[in-house]
Amino acid sequence: MFSCRFCLFSLVSVLCIYLCVGSSPTKKCVEIEKQALLKLKDGFFYGDILSSWNSDDCCQWKGISCNNLTGHVTRLDLPQHSYNARSEDLIFLADAMPTEKTYNIPRGLGELKLALNGLDGSIPHTLANLSNLQNLDLGYNHKLDANDLEWLPLLSNLSKVLTVLDLSNNELDGSQIEFFQTLCQIKELYLGSNKLSGQLSDYLPEMCFAQHDLEVLDLEHNPFSSGLLPDFSWISSLKRLSLKNTNIVGPLSFDNLPRLKALDLSLNHLNGSLPIFEVTKFASLEFLDLSHNELSGTLSYTIGQLSKLWFLSVSSNKLNGIISKTHLLSFLSYLNVSHNKLSGVLPSIKTGLMSKWDFRFNNLSGSLPLFPPNVYSLFLSNNMFSGSVSSICSMSPMFLTYLDLSSNLLAGPLPNCWDKFKYLWVLNLANNSLSGRIPSSFGTLKEVQSIHLNNNNLSGDIPQSITTLKALIALNLSRNNLTGFIPDNIGDMKMLESLDLSRNHLDGRMPTSFSNLNFLSYMNLSFNNLSGEIPISTQLQSFDASMYVGNVGLCGPPLKKQCTGDNNGIIGENDTHEYMNFGFYISLGLGFCVGFWGVCGTLFLNSLWRHAYFQFFNNIYDWLCVTIVVFINKIKRRLQIQD
Numbered sequence: 001m002f003s004c005r006f007c008l009f010s011l012v013s014v015l016c017i018y019l020c021v022g023s024s025p026t027k028k029c030v031e032i033e034k035q036a037l038l039k040l041k042d043g044f045f046y047g048d049i050l051s052s053w054n055s056d057d058c059c060q061w062k063g064i065s066c067n068n069l070t071g072h073v074t075r076l077d078l079p080q081h082s083y084n085a086r087s088e089d090l091i092f093l094a095d096a097m098p099t100e101k102t103y104n105i106p107r108g109l110g111e112l113k114l115a116l117n118g119l120d121g122s123i124p125h126t127l128a129n130l131s132n133l134q135n136l137d138l139g140y141n142h143k144l145d146a147n148d149l150e151w152l153p154l155l156s157n158l159s160k161v162l163t164v165l166d167l168s169n170n171e172l173d174g175s176q177i178e179f180f181q182t183l184c185q186i187k188e189l190y191l192g193s194n195k196l197s198g199q200l201s202d203y204l205p206e207m208c209f210a211q212h213d214l215e216v217l218d219l220e221h222n223p224f225s226s227g228l229l230p231d232f233s234w235i236s237s238l239k240r241l242s243l244k245n246t247n248i249v250g251p252l253s254f255d256n257l258p259r260l261k262a263l264d265l266s267l268n269h270l271n272g273s274l275p276i277f278e279v280t281k282f283a284s285l286e287f288l289d290l291s292h293n294e295l296s297g298t299l300s301y302t303i304g305q306l307s308k309l310w311f312l313s314v315s316s317n318k319l320n321g322i323i324s325k326t327h328l329l330s331f332l333s334y335l336n337v338s339h340n341k342l343s344g345v346l347p348s349i350k351t352g353l354m355s356k357w358d359f360r361f362n363n364l365s366g367s368l369p370l371f372p373p374n375v376y377s378l379f380l381s382n383n384m385f386s387g388s389v390s391s392i393c394s395m396s397p398m399f400l401t402y403l404d405l406s407s408n409l410l411a412g413p414l415p416n417c418w419d420k421f422k423y424l425w426v427l428n429l430a431n432n433s434l435s436g437r438i439p440s441s442f443g444t445l446k447e448v449q450s451i452h453l454n455n456n457n458l459s460g461d462i463p464q465s466i467t468t469l470k471a472l473i474a475l476n477l478s479r480n481n482l483t484g485f486i487p488d489n490i491g492d493m494k495m496l497e498s499l500d501l502s503r504n505h506l507d508g509r510m511p512t513s514f515s516n517l518n519f520l521s522y523m524n525l526s527f528n529n530l531s532g533e534i535p536i537s538t539q540l541q542s543f544d545a546s547m548y549v550g551n552v553g554l555c556g557p558p559l560k561k562q563c564t565g566d567n568n569g570i571i572g573e574n575d576t577h578e579y580m581n582f583g584f585y586i587s588l589g590l591g592f593c594v595g596f597w598g599v600c601g602t603l604f605l606n607s608l609w610r611h612a613y614f615q616f617f618n619n620i621y622d623w624l625c626v627t628i629v630v631f632i633n634k635i636k637r638r639l640q641i642q643d
Contacts, residue, residue, distance in 0.1 A: 033072065135164040184212050251270070257282060299337070337359055407431040427445070450475075454476045476500040479503045510534055
């Protein structure tokens with residue numbers, strides 16, 4: 001009985017709360033705040049977000065969040081818009097006292113995000129009046145003058161302290177760094193792409209935030225003075241550290257950063273051996289970029305024990321040694337070890353999350369390894385891989401978009417399994433020793449945009465199926481042994497911008513469909529056996545004559561050799577059969593018969609026409625005789641007078 005009464009009481013209580021609170025409409029935004037937002041809107045070029053700023057309730061606008069009870073605006077998020085006014089127009093966001101030149105948005109604003117908006121002018125000091133401001137993002141407003149930051153320390157005294165500050169790409173210089181010293185509660189600080197200078201290791205320990213709960217520190221792309229990498233192990237709370245392109249030199253050493261998830265030290269001058277990343281000290285590491293340094297030695301096997309690591313780039317260093325299966329994690333989806341001195345045989349990986357492999361410009365050898373089905377980019381060029389390419393047919397590439405096997409020692413015929421690669425965008429097999437014909441299954445690569453098969457030993461005709469590739473932008477078949485004619489419907493590839501068929505044995509005429517290639521900006525047909533007139537089009541006549549050199553039978557602009565004949569073309573030996581066929585002789589005989597009997601038959605059947613015809617010739621004969629006699633007499637008289 002008691003349980004039933006208790007349940008009934010609870011139900012009634014819930015209904016009362018719903019009727020009193022839940023059913024009441026959410027309070028609309030304050031009118032003066034709405035007008036201030038509309039003032040801000042006038043300075044932006046309209047986009048998808050601002051198009052919603054036309055209803056009565058500004059709390060329903062995109063990029064705006066409000067307090068449901070008071071209706072005050074608490075969040076303004078307008079990233080990546082084009083703002084054409086000066087930053088002084090933002091004064092109304094923070095000024096507490098209304099005047100003729102300022103407007104009110106409340107101090108309750110907690111988030112202000114205006115990154116990538118092209119703001120101009122100085123940051124208004126009155127932003128310090130936003131007492132609840134926790135997230136200030138004015139990054140990537142490269143015209144914004146952020147060198148007057150005297151107001152910044154005032155934010156540390158607010159009721160809700162600032163925890164996220166982004167002033168990236170705002171022309172900050174080294175003299176402004178002192179204003180960040182008192183922001184002890186900052187958790188995320190983004191100061192990348194500025195002009196901060198001096199020794200990074202000198203003033204970093206003086207920062208108050210470095211001794212508290214700093215989680216993100218982004219100082220990338222700043223011209224700091226050349227110096228050693230500071231010791232960050234005492235900032236145990238650090239989760240993301242980016243010192244990309246900050247002139248750091250010396251060896252790479254870390255002690256203990258168990259919470260670190262992302263580390264970017266690329267584009268510096270770090271040297272020495274690649275450190276051993278122990279699992280216990282970097283248990284949370286997910287992203288590691290040490291590319292474009294001067295690191296040497298081998299790739300530590302402990303990399304393979306970092307179970308959370310999904311991104312690893314150590315490209316453009318001086319690493320040597322081999323790549324074994326212990327280096328390749330099941331969770332590693334991006335691996336870039338290009339431009340090093342790695343050697344040995346690359347192991348096959350049939351399963352895993354690997355989506356991008358980049359092993360370019362190393363000394364790797366052996367046959368091509370097997371790859372997992374989810375791989376989307378394979379860059380294995382400029383190595384010493386040998387053997388056949390047919391091993392790729394054993395793959396089941398679901399989403400492979402880039403395949404680059406160029407500049408290796410691969411040989412043998414091209415496989416005929418290209419119908420498996422439905423999503424391929426780029427295929428580069430150049431600079432190998434591949435032979436045989438180009439397979440017809442190339443015509444199934446409907447998404448491909450670039451094909452490079454140059455510098456091989458391919459032979460046979462160019463398959464007609466290749467002209468069905470409507471998305472193709474670049475085609476390079478140069479320096480092979482291709483023969484036959486250029487496909488007549490080559491003009492169907494209307495997106496083609498670059499075509500190189502040079503140094504083959506192609507013959508015949510250039511198809512007239514060439515004139516349909518309106519986007520063609522580069523073409524090379526030199527050193528073939530082409531003949532006839534170059535088709536007329538804006539593109540074909542604009543290319544340099546050297547793009548046609550080595551084709552003795554070609555004529556017409558831009559070549560100096562002029563075409564002859566009624567069709568303005570030279571009929572070569574290979575083209576004679578197109579005209580001297582059976583139909584040509586039939587037409588010649590019919591024309592002679594019709595012409596001969598059309599004249600002689602009429603004269604034979606019609607006596608009146610026959611007499612008139614012969615009378616006409618008699619008159620002509622008499623006129624010629626009289627004219628000649630008169631002319632001779634005139635000459636004689638002139639000669640007698642001279643004597």
